[in-house]
Amino acid sequence: MQEKKSGIVDVKSYCKELEDREWALGDTLSAVIGQSYNNYTPIQMARYISILANGGKAVDVTLIKAITDSNGKQIPKTQIEQTVNEKLGIENSNKLEDLNIKEENLQLILKGMKGVTSEYGGTAYYIFSDLGMDIGGKTGSAETGEKGRVNGWFAGFAPYDDPEIAVVVLIENAGSGGNTAPTAKEIIKEYFGTNANKVTEDVTAIPSTQGVR
Numbered sequence: 001m002q003e004k005k006s007g008i009v010d011v012k013s014y015c016k017e018l019e020d021r022e023w024a025l026g027d028t029l030s031a032v033i034g035q036s037y038n039n040y041t042p043i044q045m046a047r048y049i050s051i052l053a054n055g056g057k058a059v060d061v062t063l064i065k066a067i068t069d070s071n072g073k074q075i076p077k078t079q080i081e082q083t084v085n086e087k088l089g090i091e092n093s094n095k096l097e098d099l100n101i102k103e104e105n106l107q108l109i110l111k112g113m114k115g116v117t118s119e120y121g122g123t124a125y126y127i128f129s130d131l132g133m134d135i136g137g138k139t140g141s142a143e144t145g146e147k148g149r150v151n152g153w154f155a156g157f158a159p160y161d162d163p164e165i166a167v168v169v170l171i172e173n174a175g176s177g178g179n180t181a182p183t184a185k186e187i188i189k190e191y192f193g194t195n196a197n198k199v200t201e202d203v204t205a206i207p208s209t210q211g212v213r
Contacts, residue, residue, distance in 0.1 A: 006041065007039050007040040007041040007044045008037055008038065008039040008040070011023075011027075011031055011036055011037045011038065012027075014037045015027060015036075015037060018037070034140060034142070042168045042170050043061060043168075045153070045155050045168045046061075046155070046166050046167075046168040047059060047061050048155075049155050049156065049157055049166040049168065050157070050166040051098075051099050052099070052106065052109060052110065052113075052136075052157075053110075053136065053157040053163035053166060054163070055106070056098055056099040056101055056103075056106055057098050057099075058096035058097055058098050058099070059096075060096055064080075067080060110136055110160075113136030113137055113138055113156065113157075114134060114135070114136050114160050116136075116137045116138055116139065117131075117134075117135050117136070117137040117156065118134050118135075118160075123139040123177065123178055124137050124139050124154065124177075124178060124181040127178065127181040127182055127185055128181070128185060131185060131188070131189070132194065133158060133159045133160075133192075134159060134160035134161065135156055135157065135158035135159060135160050135188065136156055136157050136158075136160050136163075137154060137155065137156030137157075137181070137184070138153075138154070138155050138156065138177075139152075139153065139154050139176070139177025139178050139180070139181060140152070140153035140154070140155070140177045141153070141175065141176055141177055144173075149172075149173050150173070150174075150175050150176075151170060151171065151172050151173065151174060152170070152171045152173075152174025152175060152176050152177045152178075152179045152180040153168070153169070153170055153177050153180060154167075154168070154169045154177050154180040154181045154183070154184045155167070155168045155169075156168075156184060156188075158188050158191075158192070164191075165188065165191050167184045167187050167188060168184075169181075169183045169184045169187070171183070
């Protein structure tokens with residue numbers, strides 16, 4: 001069984017704990033490009049992408065889509081949460097908070113994610129150019145701390161104008177986020193029912209150059 005692990009979200013506190021120093025402007029500049037102490041789990045990234053695609057509105061995480069009673073009636077989510085909290089002895093569950101971001105900044109982020117997949121030169125353009133719909137996405141290469149080992153990430157949502165699904169793919173030692181994008185593409189195609197043809201493995205390599213610091 002895979003060990004459950006938590007990501008690092010509050011990097012400022014982690015900096016103080018790890019190096020016993022205060023957060024500086026240079027740390028912020030490093031963090032915003034994915035460096036620093038950033039360490040997120042796939043489920044954290046999926047929730048964050050969902051919030052962005054949802055206009056900054058909070059999105060909860062659950063492994064259960066719905067629960068129905070013996071009569072086939074769907075049980076309200078509030079009732080499920082109340083029952084779970086009572087069983088676990090939780091008096092005050094954490095209240096979900098919307099993303100504190102200016103609308104203009106949010107739109108710039110979403111526009112940039114669209115460019116990744118739909119504009120020539122985007123890091124996943126060649127993967128999604130024939131998808132048949134606009135989506136938002138971001139490739140990433142995450143350093144593992146071990147020489148020569150870089151994990152590949154792709155995080156995105158679809159469709160761009162009316163999002164229904166958020167997809168996050170992490171492949172260990174993939175080296176480039178572009179190498180994970182084809183997997184995300186197949187997930188999106190399967191979800192929207194456009195994966196009618198038999199899926200075959202594509203071993204054609206696409207040249208990709210990324211700097212690793």
